[in-house]
Structures are given as C-alpha cells and as structure tokens.
Amino acid sequence: MKHNLKASFFLLMAVLIACTSLTANPGKANAAESLDLNAESAILVDAETGKILYAKQPDIKLPPASMTKMMTEYLVLEAINEGQISWDTTTQISDYPYEISASNISSGVGLTQDKDYTVRELYEAMAIISDNGTTIALAELIAGSEGEFVKMMNEKAEEMGLPDYQFVNATGLSNSDLGENHPEGTEPDANDLLSAESAALLAYHLVNDYPEALDISSKMTTEFEGKTLENLNWMLPWDNVNFKQFGFEGVDGLKTGWTDNAGYCFTGTAERDGRRLISVVMKTESKEARFEETAKLLDYGFSQFENKEVFPEGYQKEDQTSLPVSKGKQDEVEIASNAAIQAPIKNGEEESYDVTLNIDEEKLNEDGELVAPLEKGEKIGTMELTYKGEADYGYITGEKQAQTVDVVTTAAVEKANWFSLSMSAVGNFFSNIFSSVSDTVKGWF
Structure with a gap:
C-alpha cells in the first residue's frame, strides 16, 4: 500500500512538471521574448x-x-x-x-x-x-x-x-x-x-x-x-x-x-x-x-x-463624436476619421490599441467651439493611433505617418441668418441677467 502511494505521488509530480513545462513554453506567441x-x-x-x-x-x-x-x-x-x-x-x-x-x-x-x-x-x-x-x-x-x-x-x-x-x-x-x-x-x-x-x-x-x-x-x-x-x-x-x-x-x-x-x-x-x-x-x-x-x-x-485595419474609415471615438458649433443653424456637428488606420499588429494585441483625437485649436473660438459656416469633410484635426501594451519600441522616424489620419466634419453646417443670431444674442443677454439676479437673491439667504 505504501509502495503504491509513493508511486502515485511520483506519477502526479511528473504530470505536474510536464504541464508546467508546457505552460512555460508558449511558442510563437512569445517569440520576441x-x-x-x-x-x-x-x-x-x-x-x-x-x-x-x-x-x-x-x-x-x-x-x-x-x-x-x-x-x-x-x-x-x-x-x-x-x-x-x-x-x-x-x-x-x-x-x-x-x-x-x-x-x-x-x-x-x-x-x-x-x-x-x-x-x-x-x-x-x-x-x-x-x-x-x-x-x-x-x-x-x-x-x-x-x-x-x-x-x-x-x-x-x-x-x-x-x-x-x-x-x-x-x-x-x-x-x-x-x-x-x-x-x-x-x-x-x-x-x-x-x-x-x-x-x-x-x-x-x-x-x-x-x-x-x-x-x-x-x-x-x-x-x-x-x-x-x-x-x-x-x-x-x-x-x-x-x-x-x-x-x-x-x-x-x-x-x-x-x-x-x-x-x-x-x-x-x-x-x-x-x-x-x-x-x-x-x-x-x-x-x-x-x-x-x-x-x-x-x-x-x-x-x-x-498589417491590419485597426480602425475603419468613419471611425468616431466614443466620447468625442461631435463638437459644438457657434453661429450655425445647428449647435453641433459630428466628426469622424476620413480614412482607415492600418498598422503592423502583433498577433493577439489587437485590443492594445486606441486612438487619440488632436483637434486643431486654430479651428476653435475662445469657448472651444467650431465657427460656422462649415463644409462637409472639412478637416478639423487628426486621429492618432496609440498603443497601450508593454513592448512599444516606437517609430524609426519618430513620426506616426500612416498611423495618423485626418478628422473631418461628417456634415455641412450653414451660418445662421442675422435674425437668428440676433435672437440668440438677446436670449443670451436675458439669460445672463436672470442668472445674475438669481445668484444675487440666493446670496441674500
């Protein structure tokens, strides 16, 4: 009985060692390492x-x-x-x-x-x-x-x-x-x-x-x-x-x-x-x-x-799908990439990539708004591929090249007519007065 237990123990250890060896040798997945x-x-x-x-x-x-x-x-x-x-x-x-x-x-x-x-x-x-x-x-x-x-x-x-x-x-x-x-x-x-x-x-x-x-x-x-x-x-x-x-x-x-x-x-x-x-x-x-x-x-x-298409043409970053518009018939406009982003991706690392939006500040007013009129397809910035993994060697040129595409408006926005702009200005004027009075009254109490 004792002999059988001893033999079983050594057999179990051999199986565990073999499994450990297989786990430690992931093959091509860790080729870089x-x-x-x-x-x-x-x-x-x-x-x-x-x-x-x-x-x-x-x-x-x-x-x-x-x-x-x-x-x-x-x-x-x-x-x-x-x-x-x-x-x-x-x-x-x-x-x-x-x-x-x-x-x-x-x-x-x-x-x-x-x-x-x-x-x-x-x-x-x-x-x-x-x-x-x-x-x-x-x-x-x-x-x-x-x-x-x-x-x-x-x-x-x-x-x-x-x-x-x-x-x-x-x-x-x-x-x-x-x-x-x-x-x-x-x-x-x-x-x-x-x-x-x-x-x-x-x-x-x-x-x-x-x-x-x-x-x-x-x-x-x-x-x-x-x-x-x-x-x-x-x-x-x-x-x-x-x-x-x-x-x-x-x-x-x-x-x-x-x-x-x-x-x-x-x-x-x-x-x-x-x-x-x-x-x-x-x-x-x-x-x-x-x-x-x-x-x-x-x-x-x-x-x-x-080489894979990581993000398709027309891609919109989930939390930045639109920008506010000043002096337009619409208050905002949707934005998206105008081309697909392709890159050499290591096997299994597809989820390690994201994009960063870089909006051209010269396109924005002091309140961070685009100013109408805007054409459909107007470039308002770039979309840059970013890597969230561990082994990032960068780029030989220090640039992103094919990993950066333009971000454009997906629709045109016409400039509002003078009457609409005037009414909007009046509305903003009384809104500001109301806010000021409201704040003053609150201060009394």
Whole structure:
C-alpha cells in the first residue's frame, strides 16, 4: 500500500512538471521574448510605417563597415534623380581609387585607368560586391573629391534625422587603411560610425525614396569587364549549394559589411504579400551568422505581425463624436476619421490599441467651439493611433505617418441668418441677467 502511494505521488509530480513545462513554453506567441539574437546590436522595422517591431541595443554606435555605402548609394541615386548625372554618364579612374582597387585590403574589381566607366557599371560593382574603388570613383564624380563627398554624407544624415552617425569616408573602410588618401577634413585613424537604428533609418529612406536601388541589390550577379561578380548577399534565392541554405523568401537587399573593427554586419530587407521589413544586425561572429540572425529577425516579423485595419474609415471615438458649433443653424456637428488606420499588429494585441483625437485649436473660438459656416469633410484635426501594451519600441522616424489620419466634419453646417443670431444674442443677454439676479437673491439667504 505504501509502495503504491509513493508511486502515485511520483506519477502526479511528473504530470505536474510536464504541464508546467508546457505552460512555460508558449511558442510563437512569445517569440520576441525568446528571440535570442547572437548580435551585439539589432533592429527590425516595418518599411511602410517606420514602426520598430524589435530592438536590441539599437543605439550603440559601431563601425558599420560597407553598410556605409548605403549613404553613397543614396547620394548617387539622388544625383541621378536631380539630373546632375545619369546611369550612362562616364568617368575615368583617378590614382586614388585605382590604388584602392588593387590593394589587398579590399576585394577590388581591379580598375583600369584611361578608360571610361559608366555610373551604372560603378554603382553595380559597389552595391553587389561592395567594391571600394568604384565607390570612391563615384564619390569623386559627384563631389569632386571624397572629402567634399563626406561633407555631403554628413549633411544628408542630419537631414534624414539619423540619431547616431559619423561619416569619414564613402566606403566604410577605416581611414587608417586609406593611409595618406584619407579624406581631407577627417582624422587619419577615424572610422565611420552608425547605430543599428541609424542604419535602419538610412535603409528606410533608401528603399522608400529610391526603390530602384532594390533592382540592383537583388541581382545575384553582374558582368564587369568580362568577369562575373557574385552578390555578397547569401539570402537571395541562390541555386549555389554553398549559399542556398541561407536563402530567405522575399529578400531583395540590401548591404553587407565587414571589417576587423566592425565584425560581420548586414542590413537586410524582404517583401512578402505587400509587406516590406528592414532588419539590421551588427557585430555578429561570422559571415554565416549575420544571415542566420537576420533570418531570425525577418521570420519573427513576418510570422508574428500582420498589417491590419485597426480602425475603419468613419471611425468616431466614443466620447468625442461631435463638437459644438457657434453661429450655425445647428449647435453641433459630428466628426469622424476620413480614412482607415492600418498598422503592423502583433498577433493577439489587437485590443492594445486606441486612438487619440488632436483637434486643431486654430479651428476653435475662445469657448472651444467650431465657427460656422462649415463644409462637409472639412478637416478639423487628426486621429492618432496609440498603443497601450508593454513592448512599444516606437517609430524609426519618430513620426506616426500612416498611423495618423485626418478628422473631418461628417456634415455641412450653414451660418445662421442675422435674425437668428440676433435672437440668440438677446436670449443670451436675458439669460445672463436672470442668472445674475438669481445668484444675487440666493446670496441674500
């Protein structure tokens, strides 16, 4: 009997332990908490709204290596867009990029002097195999010298609102690797610096302002002077047995990076079913690891978040469905959103969102009323999506963008005629007198 009781006790304990283990392993629902990234710094961003879906020490400034070239790419594409150069513009190679292309510090394509290269040839070599010589040649073409180009890089970084940055050259190499050729105005041992957050914001501007950048970053190979150059991004849909295991559905960019100081870095981007995500991992331990950790981030973003209509067009906040109107034929007018609010929502968090109404104070008189006449659909403020949950990483831009829509009147309100306004004024006059007398009489007692 005692033996049976003892056996039953241990059986009960085993069942309880098993149940506890199952409860403690909620699976994908808590993917963020169990997302163990082997990277010093990382971030994941929704490319449409700028919403940050995940972050790990995103504000640490680290050498970004060749991810620096995303800024060079941006400035080249901007110059093309503004008509300063075209894809067919040609240039020749000066001594400095020629030396870099032949140096053992860089896996250069081996440039030739006294030969015309098109902007497209140079750009593809820069974007696809991260060539340094072609990058410098483009910088010199646009700004006259790399030193002047670096000034442009820092000015554009400030304009974009990058929170943490330092650009000292166009390539991402350490200035010490450039020797006497380090850009004028920079320190000889300086490094480019970016945080994961800044790299993601730079990528956000690149893919949204110039989506044609993805047409090139997604190319697995390109031809350059009779040689086939293979993209350093192993997450593209390779047939190559060495890279195939790293392929990730939807990946079409963006920029790898490696130096001794930076370690292995990668800014990735992928699109599935109309949703684009941007990821950054910095200081991973190997070429393979930067892609493995990126896959974790992207898989988390695509599996755990869905772009949903959180509040429909015409939505009215329950306690603020109307506003008072002065000098109108109606005393109030209903208000509502003029568009649906959509956002990337984590599974199970639909109830964690609300909206805040921001009424334009310039539309109101001193009594907090709208003043007639009012048109139907007249904008009187905005409706902003707000998050009431715990894991709020904010927005890469610091703005709400697609999470803010206009609030408008749902009907027109005509201005009352002079007789109605006069009678209303008389009524208010006697009402004020009555109130004053009433208050006085009450004071007697």
